[in-house]
Amino acid sequence: MKILKISRGFDLNVAEQPDLNCAQLALPSSLGCCAGDIPHIRPKLLVKEGQRVKTGDALFTDKRDTTIQYVSPGTGQVEKVIYGHRRRLMEVVIATESEDEYVEYDPVDLDGIIDMPRDALVTVLKKGGLWQGLRQFPALDFADPDHSPALIIVVMDGNDIFSPRPGIILKDNITAFEAGMAVLRRFSNRLAVVCRKSSLEGIREQSSSVADQITHAAPDIYPAWLPGAVLYQIKQQAAENSTWYIRLDHLVMMGRFLLSGRYPVEKIVTITRPGEQHPHMRVRQGMPLSALIGAMPGNSIVTTGRFNGRVLEKDAHIGFFENTVNIIETGPEEEMFGFARPGLDKPTLSSTFLSSLFRRPANMDCTLHGETRACINCSYCERICPNDLMPSFIMKALHAGELEDALALGLMDCCRCGLCSFACPSKIELTRILSDAMDAYYKDKQ
Numbered sequence: 170m171k172i173l174k175i176s177r178g179f180d181l182n183v184a185e186q187p188d189l190n191c192a193q194l195a196l197p198s199s200l201g202c203c204a205g206d207i208p209h210i211r212p213k214l215l216v217k218e219g220q221r222v223k224t225g226d227a228l229f230t231d232k233r234d235t236t237i238q239y240v241s242p243g244t245g246q247v248e249k250v251i252y253g254h255r256r257r258l259m260e261v262v263i264a265t266e267s268e269d270e271y272v273e274y275d276p277v278d279l280d281g282i283i284d285m286p287r288d289a290l291v292t293v294l295k296k297g298g299l300w301q302g303l304r305q306f307p308a309l310d311f312a313d314p315d316h317s318p319a320l321i322i323v324v325m326d327g328n329d330i331f332s333p334r335p336g337i338i339l340k341d342n343i344t345a346f347e348a349g350m351a352v353l354r355r356f357s358n359r360l361a362v363v364c365r366k367s368s369l370e371g372i373r374e375q376s377s378s379v380a381d382q383i384t385h386a387a388p389d390i391y392p393a394w395l396p397g398a399v400l401y402q403i404k405q406q407a408a409e410n411s412t413w414y415i416r417l418d419h420l421v422m423m424g425r426f427l428l429s430g431r432y433p434v435e436k437i438v439t440i441t442r443p444g445e446q447h448p449h450m451r452v453r454q455g456m457p458l459s460a461l462i463g464a465m466p467g468n469s470i471v472t473t474g475r476f477n478g479r480v481l482e483k484d485a486h487i488g489f490f491e492n493t494v495n496i497i498e499t500g501p502e503e504e505m506f507g508f509a510r511p512g513l514d515k516p517t518l519s520s521t522f523l524s525s526l527f528r529r530p531a532n533m534d535c536t537l538h539g540e541t542r543a544c545i546n547c548s549y550c551e552r553i554c555p556n557d558l559m560p561s562f563i564m565k566a567l568h569a570g571e572l573e574d575a576l577a578l579g580l581m582d583c584c585r586c587g588l589c590s591f592a593c594p595s596k597i598e599l600t601r602i603l604s605d606a607m608d609a610y611y612k613d614k615q
């Protein structure tokens with residue numbers, strides 16, 4: 170096993186780490202299948218309000234590849250179809266029945282996965298709603314099955330500092346993990362299995378054979394374990410620019426689906442809130458936020474990632490790619506005599522607060538401590554970027570319309586970790602500016 174080194178990033182000592190116990194939540198009265206958290210999708214609705222669907226029935230597809238289906242996480246009636254800006258499909262809400270009736274596929278064992286024609290494997294995974302868990306660099310779109318990637322990265326830990334721990338996801342899922350790995354070996358000879366150093370023990374407790382397949386351990390410095398940061402560290406040749414990656418929870422879902430012939434309806438979610446420690450939660454795919462956290466707390470926002478997630482409305486449902494719910498205080502509009510407060514419990518990068526002198530866990534909030542200002546060339550964004558980019562230079566090239574310069578400065582190497590935005594004392598949303606430019610460039614090239 171190799172130990173990844175990361176020279177930059179944020180060794181964030183934050184409070185609110187989830188408890189390692191796991192609680193089971195009951196089936197809620199509604200479940201949602203979201204299109205809003207799926208990168209690049211052009212959704213096409215396949216059902217009508219009032220229609221009854223089984224668990225695993227297709228709800229919508231992607232106009233760019235209509236063989237990829239997004240399926241119902243429960244059985245019941247289509248209660249509501251929610252559209253966003255320009256009538257873009259955002260979510261299909263199902264009013265659930267108490268018993269699941271599944272769309273059934275032929276189960277396949279490990280030998281069957283190895284022997285199945287590759288086209289048939291892709292077809293069943295696309296139809297079953299699992300292919301989209303495999304993503305392809307650099308745009309992080311769904312993987313192109315006509316391409317044989319030089320490398321596939323399996324990311325054992327999620328996108329957030331509080332993502333569910335792999336030892337908990339693996340519990341009772343070792344065979345499903347092996348089935349998922351057998352699928353990946355059909356597409357590439359080179360697999361990199363990466364976990365946080367702090368996750369190794371929990372993985373070994375569940376299975377020494379899974380632990381033996383870990384090829385790289387990343388330090389607990391955010392975002393060392395994110396796929397884009399890992400690829401930047403281990404890339405050996407230009408062909409690996411179109412590497413695929415998959416998260417452990419989606420790999421396990423893929424394996425469960427093939428072994429059972431049924432869409433796997435459960436996932437593990439973590440909830441973090443200042444001053445509270447929640448256990449991991451075993452919940453339904455598409456769980457409503459209200460069933461997870463109860464009433465929306467005042468003076469707070471709910472996000473699916475501390476640095477790079479989306480903000481959830483109170484009636485939202487958890488998306489396919491989301492497994493972390495962060496409740497973050499927005500803080501008072503103006504903190505009385507804030508300039509005179511030492512900030513012992515506030516995280517800081519620039520030593521603005523006294524917390525920089527201590528290793529006690531800090532509570533994070535959304536207080537901006539000021540409005541957006543012009544870039545002051547302080548280079549904080551550059552000093553924190555894990556992929557050695559100069560975000561302010563890239564931003565200035567983009568603002569000047571010099572896309573070629575932005576690409577030459579490494580725009581497509583950005584792993585969208587969000588740290589540059591967090592570090593910027595001028596509150597410039599660098600990550601959003603770079604992400605939007607990467608997505609626009611990819612869309613233009615399609």
Ligand code: SF4
Binds near residue numbers: 556582588590
């Ligand atoms: S440019 Fe910003 S978002 Fe991109 S990798 Fe660097 S710090 Fe992360």
Ligand code: SF4
Binds near residue numbers: 546594
């Ligand atoms: S951190 Fe913000 S203000 Fe400082 S150089 Fe980067 S963009 Fe400019």
